[in-house]
Amino acid sequence: MTPGEQFILALDQGTTSSRAILFDHAGNPRAVAQREFAQHFPQPGWVEHDAEEIWQSQLDVARSVLQQANIEAHAVAAIGIANQRETTVLWERATGRPLYRAIVWQDRRTAPLCEALRAAGHEAEFSARSGLLLDPYFSGTKLAWLLDNIPDARGRARRGELAFGTIDSWLVWNLSGGRLHITDASNASRTLLYNIHANDWDDELLALLDIPPELLPRVVASSTVYGECDAHWLGAAIPIAGIAGDQQAATFGQACLAPGMTKNTYGTGCFMLMNTGQQAIPSAHRLLTTVLWKLGTETSYALEGSVFMGGAIIQWLRDGLGIIQAAGEVEALAMSVADSGGVTLIPAFAGLGAPWWKPDARAALTGMTRGTTRAHIARAALDAIALQSADLLAAMENDSGVRLAELRVDGGAAHNNLLLQIQADLLGVTVVRPRVTETTALGAAYLAGLAVGFWQSPEDVASHWQIDRRFEPSISDTERRARLTRWQQEIKRAIA
Numbered sequence: 001m002t003p004g005e006q007f008i009l010a011l012d013q014g015t016t017s018s019r020a021i022l023f024d025h026a027g028n029p030r031a032v033a034q035r036e037f038a039q040h041f042p043q044p045g046w047v048e049h050d051a052e053e054i055w056q057s058q059l060d061v062a063r064s065v066l067q068q069a070n071i072e073a074h075a076v077a078a079i080g081i082a083n084q085r086e087t088t089v090l091w092e093r094a095t096g097r098p099l100y101r102a103i104v105w106q107d108r109r110t111a112p113l114c115e116a117l118r119a120a121g122h123e124a125e126f127s128a129r130s131g132l133l134l135d136p137y138f139s140g141t142k143l144a145w146l147l148d149n150i151p152d153a154r155g156r157a158r159r160g161e162l163a164f165g166t167i168d169s170w171l172v173w174n175l176s177g178g179r180l181h182i183t184d185a186s187n188a189s190r191t192l193l194y195n196i197h198a199n200d201w202d203d204e205l206l207a208l209l210d211i212p213p214e215l216l217p218r219v220v221a222s223s224t225v226y227g228e229c230d231a232h233w234l235g236a237a238i239p240i241a242g243i244a245g246d247q248q249a250a251t252f253g254q255a256c257l258a259p260g261m262t263k264n265t266y267g268t269g270c271f272m273l274m275n276t277g278q279q280a281i282p283s284a285h286r287l288l289t290t291v292l293w294k295l296g297t298e299t300s301y302a303l304e305g306s307v308f309m310g311g312a313i314i315q316w317l318r319d320g321l322g323i324i325q326a327a328g329e330v331e332a333l334a335m336s337v338a339d340s341g342g343v344t345l346i347p348a349f350a351g352l353g354a355p356w357w358k359p360d361a362r363a364a365l366t367g368m369t370r371g372t373t374r375a376h377i378a379r380a381a382l383d384a385i386a387l388q389s390a391d392l393l394a395a396m397e398n399d400s401g402v403r404l405a406e407l408r409v410d411g412g413a414a415h416n417n418l419l420l421q422i423q424a425d426l427l428g429v430t431v432v433r434p435r436v437t438e439t440t441a442l443g444a445a446y447l448a449g450l451a452v453g454f455w456q457s458p459e460d461v462a463s464h465w466q467i468d469r470r471f472e473p474s475i476s477d478t479e480r481r482a483r484l485t486r487w488q489q490e491i492k493r494a495i496a
């Protein structure tokens with residue numbers, strides 16, 4: 001630590017853990033802390049988090065990085081927040097107490113409500129205004145469920161006694177001691193309640209879900225000083241200056257700042273986002289149109305494709321099949337064979353996400369013979385991750401008219417070199433992994449640092465981005481087309 005050195009504190013509140021990272025001026029992580037928290041599955045298809053535990057774990061890791069780095073809170077120029085998106089919290093304004101556990105983005109309990117709205121002919125309206133689809137993934141129907149199921153909640157909401165928020169709102173509310181009830185435009189755009197064209201909450205969509213507007217946070221830009229945290233949390237009143245949904249933050253951290261630039265994150269699921277600039281492009285392939293970030297008064301948009309099973313397929317190889325002991329072993333095992341030997345894994349363990357959106361589809365392992373080994377299955381698993389992402393990119397290129405020059409990648413499974421080579425082969429596009437793969441936290445740090453003058457401009461932060469490794473396509477167009485066609489046939493058979 002040089003005397004007088006300043007840092008940005010990034011809070012990365014994810015689905016399975018809360019992380020805090022302290023970044024220096026060169027964009028390097030200088031201290032990291034992470035804490036997992038409980039996942040609650042009260043019924044099949046339901047996923048909940050304890051919102052208080054989320055806040056406590058986030059506060060603990062923030063304190064822990066300051067301790068580790070041995071710096072005073074005054075050395076932190078700003079706090080930036082990136083968060084798991086869509087997860088829905090409802091709390092009492094007077095006490096700050098949640099009325100129910102947070103309903104997590106993966107939770108499927110509102111499938112019947114989505115179906116009813118679709119049957120009543122409302123999907124086109126939701127999609128045109130919010131850029132999303134009628135799927136339980138998004139916050140709107142989760143909030144409606146809470147209001148329908150907690151006694152007197154709707155009445156209390158109308159009387160202004162309750163507050164709704166995604167995890168960013170919840171963290172800022174707590175950090176600010178209940179003074180700030182805000183959300184940034186990227187998070188708002190995941191609620192199903194936000195009009196991405198008018199850049200405001202949408203009265204018609206609120207009415208369709210019977211959601212009282214008194215509940216809603218104020219929508220703010222993604223990079224500006226919103227206020228300060230209470231001094232007693234971290235030892236100083238640090239400006240809170242950046243907020244974005246984690247996938248949007250990762251896109252910023254990957255310096256995908258110009259239209260056409262695209263990143264794919266290979267975590268539990270895979271999230272591919274293409275920057276489409278100031279244009280909100282509607283998708284003809286059931287991708288999402290979403291706010292990427294709002295800087296000043298300018299809103300940037302993205303096309304997004306999400307697949308539910310990415311690295312989670314590798315967890316299944318480990319925990320479900322037991323053919324590996326640790327995720328890191330899959331690469332060597334899959335590398336021990338030249339290809340999957342005709343085996344295809346359709347990873348519809350939790351239905352299929354974009355562009356298929358088939359909640360009822362189920363997984364399948366096809367094409368096995370007496371010669372099939374666990375190595376072929378491991379290889380088919382890596383193929384399945386890359387093939388799903390290839391479907392997303394094909395849809396994106398079609399919707400946007402952009403032919404991608406390179407795909408920037410990050411996330412836990414992006415450490416797997418074989419996976420990235422298979423990805424480059426199947427896309428016919430160069431795949432590039434940066435040196436700093438903590439892109440989500442880095443993006444949140446950049447957004448906050450730009451607001452307080454720690455960094456000067458988006459171009460300034462983009463200049464920090466450095467390549468670790470580049471993967472070039474190594475198969476012929478004919479072979480690529482043949483593999484993609486076979487995959488399409490298998491998927492169609494599985495969802496028929």
Ligand SMILES: Nc1ncnc2c1ncn2[C@@H]1O[C@H](COP(=O)(O)OP(=O)(O)O)[C@@H](O)[C@H]1O
Nearest residue numbers: 267268269311312314315327328411412413416
């Ligand atoms: N070497 C590897 N090859 C393939 N997948 C991996 C490898 N290492 C980790 N993973 C997968 O990456 C995921 C964890 O990545 P991470 O970015 O931490 O996810 P999340 O943020 O969704 O929790 C796990 O699903 C794990 O199975």
Ligand SMILES: O=P(O)(O)OC[C@H](O)CO
Nearest residue numbers: 014015084085105246267
């Ligand atoms: O917490 P992650 O990294 O799994 O991301 C979750 C996404 O934001 C859900 O939309």
